Amino acid sequence: AAPMPNTGEVINMNANQPQGAAPSLRGAAFIAGIAYLIAIFATPYAWINPLIDVGDSAATFSNLVAEEFLFRLAIACWLLVIVADTVVAWALFHFFAYTNKGLSLLALCLRLIFAPIMALAVFQWLGALQFIATGNGLTGEALQSAQDQSMRYLVGYEYAVNIAFMLFGLHVGVIGYLALRSKHVPWILGVFLMIACVGYQIDAYASIMSESYAADPKWFLVTIAVPAFFSEFGLTLWLLFKGAWLKEEGRA
Numbered sequence: 001a002a003p004m005p006n007t008g009e010v011i012n013m014n015a016n017q018p019q020g021a022a023p024s025l026r027g028a029a030f031i032a033g034i035a036y037l038i039a040i041f042a043t044p045y046a047w048i049n050p051l052i053d054v055g056d057s058a059a060t061f062s063n064l065v066a067e068e069f070l071f072r073l074a075i076a077c078w079l080l081v082i083v084a085d086t087v088v089a090w091a092l093f094h095f096f097a098y099t100n101k102g103l104s105l106l107a108l109c110l111r112l113i114f115a116p117i118m119a120l121a122v123f124q125w126l127g128a129l130q131f132i133a134t135g136n137g138l139t140g141e142a143l144q145s146a147q148d149q150s151m152r153y154l155v156g157y158e159y160a161v162n163i164a165f166m167l168f169g170l171h172v173g174v175i176g177y178l179a180l181r182s183k184h185v186p187w188i189l190g191v192f193l194m195i196a197c198v199g200y201q202i203d204a205y206a207s208i209m210s211e212s213y214a215a216d217p218k219w220f221l222v223t224i225a226v227p228a229f230f231s232e233f234g235l236t237l238w239l240l241f242k243g244a245w246l247k248e249e250g251r252a
Contacts, residue, residue, distance in 0.1 A: 023094055029243030032091035036236040039084040046077035049217065054158065057151040061143075064128070064150070065135035075129070078122045082115050089115075089171075095243065096178040103178055110171035114164050121160035128153035158214070162204040165224075169200025172231065179235070184246060189238060192231035199223040 023031065048070060051063040064071050089111035096104040128150040138146050176193025179185040203223040207214040 023091070025095060025098065026244050026246055028091045028094040029239045029246070032088050032095060033236050033239035033244060035084045035087035035091065036232065036239065039081045039088065040233055040236060042077040042080045042084070046074045046081060048074045049220075052154055054151070054155055054211070054214070057147040060154065061132065061135060061147040061150055064132045068132060071125070071129065071132060075122055075125050078118070078125075082118050082122070085111060085118075086115050092175060095239075096175070096182065099178050099182045103174055107171050107174040107178065110167050110174065114167040114171065117160055117164040117167065121157045121164060124153045124157035124160060128157075158207070162207050165200050166204045169197045169204065172200060173197030175235075176231070185235075185238065185243075189231065189235050192227065192234060196224075196227035196231040199227040 048067075051067055051070070052060050054060070089108050092111075093104045093108040096107070131146040131150040131153075135143075135146060172193050173196075176190045176197060179190030179193060180187055182190075200223075203220060206219070206223075213219050
């Protein structure tokens with residue numbers, strides 16, 4: 001029989017790769033890429049920070065009542081992101097296990113811990129929504145009470161998100177190190193991912209320690225948005241257009 005053409009990069013799988021019901025390397029890359037793409041495109045619709053001013057409960061309440069649909073959409077998008085992130089965590093574990101199974105498991109655990117904490121943050125928004133949904137008919141003391149109660153939930157969301165992002169940033173850093181150790185992922189993606197890890201930590205801690213930092217959107221752009229674009233979106237494209245086409249050899 002004629003030999004099959006070599007259409008992709010050859011990977012010699014070893015004992016580090018999980019066995020049993022584990023997906024193929026290409027399958028894991030494709031699943032991670034698709035799920036990451038969903039999370040990346042859903043995240044901007046989940047970000048409604050311009051509507052929220054933690055120092056002005058009345059203005060924030062008014063903004064959210066006026067944009068209730070956007071608030072509901074943000075909640076739905078965050079839930080979608082959490083599900084997609086869980087799939088990404090599982091798929092990246094299987095993809096990088098051939099490089100270092102222990103570190104891949106650590107990355108998996110960090111992202112799986114991130115998911116319920118992020119869900120807890122979204123539940124805080126659901127708590128605020130019960131007041132915002134009836135905001136148009138409120139006046140006087142009832143209105144003031146609704147503003148104060150909803151702000152408590154919104155502040156709780158901010159603290160939960162910061163803790164979640166600390167863990168997510170550590171996950172990104174571990175994936176970056178695995179990318180650097182991998183023989184197949186471009187080293188520059190590993191560097192970008194580790195820079196993004198530092199950005200996540202800076203943003204999370206600074207948001208907790210400094211109210212002025214949290215209120216200035218340009219810092220989020222510098223510490224998270226730009227590094228995440230080059231690192232996570234870059235990794236997503238590589239997984240879909242290169243990783244999903246790697247040729248495996250020697251898989252048990």
